[in-house]
Amino acid sequence: xxxxxxxxxxxxxxxxxxxxxxxxxxxxxxxxxxxxxxxxxxxxxxxxxxxxxxxxxxxxxxxxxxxxxxxxxxxxxxxxxxxxxxxxxxxxxxxxxxxxxxxxxxxxxxxxxxxxxxxxxxxxxxxxxxxxxxxxxxxxxxxxxxxxxxxxxxxxxxxxxxxxxxxxxxxxxxxxxxxxxxxxxxxxxxxxxxxxxxxxxxxxxxxxxxxxxxxxxxxxxxxxxxxxxxxxxxxxxxxxxxxxxxxxxxxxxxxxxxxxxxxxxxxxxxx
Amino acid sequence: xxxxxxxxxxxxxxxxxxxxxxxxxxxxxxxxxxxxxxxxxxxxxxxxxxxxxxxxxxxxxxxxxxxxxxxxxxxxxxxxxxxxxxxxxxxxxxxxxxxxxxxxxxxxxxxxxxxxxxxxxxxxxxxxxxxxxxxxxxxxxxxxxxxxxxxxxxxxxxxxxxxxxxxxxxxxxxxxxxxxxxxxxxxxxxxxxxxxxxxxxxxxxxxxxxxxxxxxxxxxxxxxxxxxxxxxxxxxxxxxxxxxxxxxxxxxxxxxxxxxxxxxxxxxxxx
Numbered sequence: 436x437x438x439x440x441x442x443x444x445x446x447x448x449x450x451x452x453x454x455x456x457x458x459x460x461x462x463x464x465x466x467x468x469x470x471x472x473x474x475x476x477x478x479x480x481x482x483x484x485x486x487x488x489x490x491x492x493x494x495x496x497x498x499x500x501x502x503x504x505x506x507x508x509x510x511x512x513x514x515x516x517x518x519x520x521x522x523x524x525x526x527x528x529x530x531x532x533x534x535x536x537x538x539x540x541x542x543x544x545x546x547x548x549x550x551x552x553x554x555x556x557x558x559x560x561x562x563x564x565x566x567x568x569x570x571x572x573x574x575x576x577x578x579x580x581x582x583x584x585x586x587x588x589x590x591x592x593x594x595x596x597x598x599x600x601x602x603x604x605x606x607x608x609x610x611x612x613x614x615x616x617x618x619x620x621x622x623x624x625x626x627x628x629x630x631x632x633x634x635x636x637x638x639x640x641x642x643x644x645x646x647x648x649x650x651x652x653x654x655x656x657x658x659x660x661x662x663x664x665x666x667x668x669x670x671x672x673x674x675x676x677x678x679x680x681x682x683x684x685x686x687x688x689x690x691x692x693x694x695x696x697x698x699x700x701x702x703x704x705x706x
Numbered sequence: 707x708x709x710x711x712x713x714x715x716x717x718x719x720x721x722x723x724x725x726x727x728x729x730x731x732x733x734x735x736x737x738x739x740x741x742x743x744x745x746x747x748x749x750x751x752x753x754x755x756x757x758x759x760x761x762x763x764x765x766x767x768x769x770x771x772x773x774x775x776x777x778x779x780x781x782x783x784x785x786x787x788x789x790x791x792x793x794x795x796x797x798x799x800x801x802x803x804x805x806x807x808x809x810x811x812x813x814x815x816x817x818x819x820x821x822x823x824x825x826x827x828x829x830x831x832x833x834x835x836x837x838x839x840x841x842x843x844x845x846x847x848x849x850x851x852x853x854x855x856x857x858x859x860x861x862x863x864x865x866x867x868x869x870x871x872x873x874x875x876x877x878x879x880x881x882x883x884x885x886x887x888x889x890x891x892x893x894x895x896x897x898x899x900x901x902x903x904x905x906x907x908x909x910x911x912x913x914x915x916x917x918x919x920x921x922x923x924x925x926x927x928x929x930x931x932x933x934x935x936x937x938x939x940x941x942x943x944x945x946x947x948x949x950x951x952x953x954x955x956x957x958x959x960x961x962x963x964x965x966x967x968x969x970x971x972x973x974x975x976x977x
Contacts, residue, residue: 440711440748441755448761450779454819466759477711477961484712488737490719532873533945540872545863547852573843573863574871580848583817590815592844595867600845600909601811602803624809637869 450505455587459502507554507585518699528693535688544576552583560661566630567591575636582635591625605654609647628656639667642675721776726858730773778825778856789970799964806959824852831932837863837901846907853906862896877923880918897939899927915947
């Protein structure tokens with residue numbers, strides 16, 4: 436039989452391993468071989484200590500089919516710190532690519548940064564009752580996966596090609612802001628009719644891709660109920676979609692002066 | 707001042723949030739406001755209770771630059787259970803696609819499955835001293851990310867196109883088993899010279915893609931030191947690469963009979 440602090444170590448691990456998954460109290464009663472009231476006390480203790488250190492929340496769902504789940508949640512200070520740090524990293528002139536683009540694959544490939552960005556999006560969209568997190572290949576994928584993990588949802592990846600391994604697909608042609616025609620394609624099996632989806636991506640300029648995603652999702656009888664970008668450009672101010680959240684705003688890239696201006700997005704957008 | 711069980715809740719959360727990251731004891735001393743000896747005792751207690759429930763290990767690194775890290779580790783039973791369950795799901799005849807392919811994007815998009823697969827690969831390759839986890843777009847990405855998270859490494863994604871947002875790239879043409887020529891491309895900034903990389907992907911048939919990845923990585927003066935696939939086909943028996951690990955073996959897909967035969971790979975491969 437485990438002592439209280441040993442039980443806490445086990446409970447904390449289970450809850451933290453499966454964000455947003457509802458665990459019944461009986462699951463823990465069986466796992467630990469103690470009474471329900473003991474499990475409840477242990478959970479309260481974890482909730483209080485995590486809250487006191489800004490490590491997220493435990494939410495109790497009452498009733499017969501209820502239980503407890505861990506909801507990841509970054510504090511305002513942690514979000515501010517992360518976004519300022521990211522803006523600083525992205526403003527490094529060595530990241531400037533020909534055409535005024537910014538290299539950011541290394542940042543998106545960093546598990547610690549991605550995990551935190553996913554938690555921010557998960558908090559933003561926790562009320563949307565989404566069923567899936569959708570993204571479009573390739574750079575949005577790590578951010579979408581982290582968001583989906585925090586919300587305990589499946590990630591769905593829209594592709595730029597039509598692969599035999601996806602089976603019958605729905606495709607949509609769209610015109611990018613650089614006036615080229617591209618195709619996006621999604622397996623018919625990927626989304627259930629009536630599904631509510633979050634769209635997460637790394638970058639938006641004019642929003643033609645995002646608008647394409649909204650339309651493609653509609654073809655499935657599904658609906659985009661939340662949209663989040665790591666970075667959007669300040670220009671053009673008018674985007675082709677209106678309802679979105681961004682974490683960072685790219686004001687300007689000046690190739691000649693080797694200068695990048697990028698800032699955390701205004702608070703009202705970060706909600 | 708936190709009580710022991712409250713400290714345990716906080717420590718467990720930090721360690722579990724950052725797999726394979728080395729925390730110095732002084733970090734926790736400052737965080738919790740207690741003596742080093744107290745932190746050591748708390749950590750031993752977490753280690754014992756996690757071990758007793760098969761929840762992974764805490765590894766202590768001695769010396770001035772030492773500390774403690776959490777190493778995710780699935781038990782043999784958990785691995786067996788997962789692979790049998792995956793084989794069962796993938797054998798469902800509804801997954802058969804025209805051409806004898808199997809739909810598996812939904813499984814790869816599931817955060818719980820992906821996380822576990824990533825931990826298996828992380829354990830397999832924990833001794834390789836890898837610096838990056840490399841994959842090729844698109845379906846291997848979630849598995850590579852989960853492996854990288856477990857090992858605290860950056861994920862690097864090889865693309866099938868050459869995008870302006872990647873800057874100067876190294877490209878390589880290769881011939882697939884269906885005799886078509888394809889291109890794979892990786893940003894010159896993505897890998898440091900001399901780097902050791904793990905290659906993780908969802909599927910291998912003849913191994914032409916994997917062989918291409920090995921060659922492309924060499925172009926960077928880097929080296930593939932471990933290769934893992936979720937599924938490999940039983941045929942052809944001779945692959946174009948020899949040193950790899952697979953979790954599942956796809957024996958046969960019979961479209962006419964609507965039959966799939968897929969099994970956990972022989973133990974010697976799972977190591």
